[in-house]
Amino acid sequence: MTDTTLSAATQPSRSADLYRAVWRWHFYAGLLVLFFMITLAVTGALYLFRDELDAIIHADMKQVAVAEAVDLTAPSTMIDAALDAYPGTAVKFTDPARPDQSAEITVNSDAGQRLAVYVNPYSAEVLGAMSDRGTVMWTVRYLHGLRYFGPIARGIIEIVGGWTILLVGTGIFLWWPRGKAKGGVVTVRGKPKSRTFWRDTHAVTGIFVGAFIVFLALTGMPWSNVWGGTINEWANGNNFGFPAGVRVAVPMSDEHLHHMGQTSWSLEQGQVPETEVPADRAVPIGVDRAVETFERLGLHAGYAVNIPATSTGVFTGSVYPDDLSQQRVVHLDQYTGEPLIDMSYADYGPLGKWLEFGINVHMGQQFGLANRILLLAVCFGIVAMAISAGVMWWKRRPSGGIGIPPMPADRRVFRGLIAILAVGGILFPLTGLSLLVMLALDWTFMRMRRRPSTR
Secondary structure, eight states, X not given: OOOHHHHHHHSOOHHHHHHHHHHHHHHHHHHHHHHHHHHHHHHHHHHTTHHHHHHHHTHHHHBOOOOTTSOOOOHHHHHHHHHHHSOEEEEEEEOOSSTTBOEEEEEEETTSOEEEEEEOTTTOOEEEEEETTOSHHHHHHHHXXXXXXXXXXXXXXXXXXXXXXXXXXXXXXXXXXXXXXXXXXXXXXXXXXXXXXHHHHHHHHHHHHHHHHHHHHHHHGGGSTHHHHHHHHHHHTTTTTOOGGGXXXXXXXXXXXXXXXXXXXXXXXXXXXXXOOOTTOOOOOHHHHHHHXXXXXXXXXXXXXXXOOSTTOEEEEEEOOSSGGGOEEEEEETTTOOEEEEEEGGGSOHHHHHHHHHHHHHTTOTTHHHHHHHHHHHHHHHHHHHHHHHHHHHHHSOTTSOOOOOOOSSGGGHHHHHHHHHHHHHHSHHHHHHHHHHHHHHHHHHHHHHSOOOO
């Protein structure tokens, strides 16, 4: 007769098997994303204070003394001064966002470089130049978005985002008190020499910042190649970012806003209109009149003006300040100065508005200094979690082994977990593909371990 009591006591319970399954995939998720999470947290924390840091690092070119009794120099005068110092073609004029900032002239130089030339708006003195988007904070932004590593590497954003959500979900399951209201739930036990201290630090920090991590992962997805690009096209539909109510029947060029410079996510697919060349060959209005028109239309300070390079081009004024309601793009006929398209945040579709709001919070802009301080704390929390995870693993791992959590005795507990993973994989295709790869590797690894020795 079988001793059922002994059998039940010696076999792992179903809840223990489920815990092992979740722990195993929490380990895999951490293995894949912790390095990227540290990189994203550090670069993201720096980029939250981009304006302040750039003003300090590049003070010699970006900062000017305010001349209270002196009017600003005409944009054309500042452009001429920039071209005298750096011969070439001016393609963009950026208005100073504050009285103590310089104007920025973007120049395609005769030497074949694209330069940002900084000019004192009160005296038209050229303060210096650097490569366009060559500031330290642009470098940090490109590192944060993995732009230096090409389109394939940028697909990692989607994979990391999906696995990060999985990491948080499995982490909450592992943290769940299960009736125990003791240390390790909201307090940290032990001392730094003990594994318990690092386990509690990891778990408690995670439970406080987990929701913010999921939010950052989701709002970072619009920059991914596959998911972000697909949603962008779907959100814009067939109107190329401009709802019919904000445009007139004008010819549209093949140029898109994101080719011309920085733009909002919702307007990346926005096509640029063309100017019809008058029969009497009228003279273009010039950059000074264009700037006057943008000022009259009420564009927020710090707007950029793209200068037409062809007879059918347009003057494009665009600005994307912290205040979402002030985002705006206006295209002017280069001969008459009439607005052809005047697009603002209020004209975005519902999905575009929600995504832009999320992106604005993600970048620390929507709620001012409080937004940035909160996200800075989250970034510190992410780094603390990554470090504590590494220390905890190091203390737990067996000698000479990786320390992968044990496989559950009853493999059926994986069914529900895999079903959840499948849903996530459908929503985020690249993450789904990586999940299949990990499942195959895990299955192969277990098969190899179970294979009997031939010796």
